[in-house]
Amino acid sequence: MIIAGNFKTHHTRSSTLAYAQELDSLLVGHRSEVVLFPPSSSVPYNQFEHLQIGVQNAYGVVNGAFSGEIGLEQILELQVQTLMIGHSERRKIFGESNQECFDKFRFFAQNNIKIFFCIGEDLHTRDDGKTQDMLRAQLEGIDLDYAHLVVAYEPIWAIGTGKSASVEEIWHTHSFLKNLGVRVLLYGGSVKRDNVAEILDIDGVDGVLVGGASLKIEDFYPIIQEGEKRC
DSSP: OEEEEEOSSOOOHHHHHHHHHHHHHHTTTOOSEEEEEOOGGGOOOSOOSSOEEOBSOOOSSSSOSOTTOOOHHHHHHTTOOEEEEOOHHHHHHSOOOHHHHHHHHHHHHHTTOEEEEEEOOOHHHHHTTOHHHHHHHHHTTSOTTOTTEEEEEOOGGGTTSSOOOOHHHHHHHHHHHHHHTOOSEEEESSOOTTTHHHHHTSTTOOEEEESGGGSSHHHHHHHHHHHHTTO
């Protein structure tokens, strides 16, 4: 089981470090894989025993004249080996295209970085019955056989709304994605302690990507414990 927390633009360097240190101590003896994605300015050195640190976004370069971005050099200096690509907020708010996500994937895969690749459909696409077409298009430019790939399916209409997809909807979409060749597949979209058990019990769900419910340890750790029960 993989339990990942995306802080988005929450937490500072000091609060992230305190959170990570406390969580790392709670994870002694756990078998599940736990990953935190803090804001870039708050990423601590990845020196924890039981916890992985990732970055939410990076540009596909070692370094260079790309103001406002971070590249491979900055990631590796922090001993971070995990990167999120294609979160719906990056796609929608900042206009990242499928091709830009594919280019990032190729660069960081060539550098052996573990990639959490996010995909998902908006409400209009869902209502038009074109979810599968959109998800297929979001995956067509990446190597699904890449050994360090984790795909996170997050229906955009469920992110931050408090409304998760139904068990049947998640099962149906995850079955489709598994049939496309996705090996490790997480669900995200208003995951919280009240619904995580039924989500993790769905065939084809290998873990969860958690947003708002990851910001406090008292909310996030029970989610981790549910994942641990299924290891």
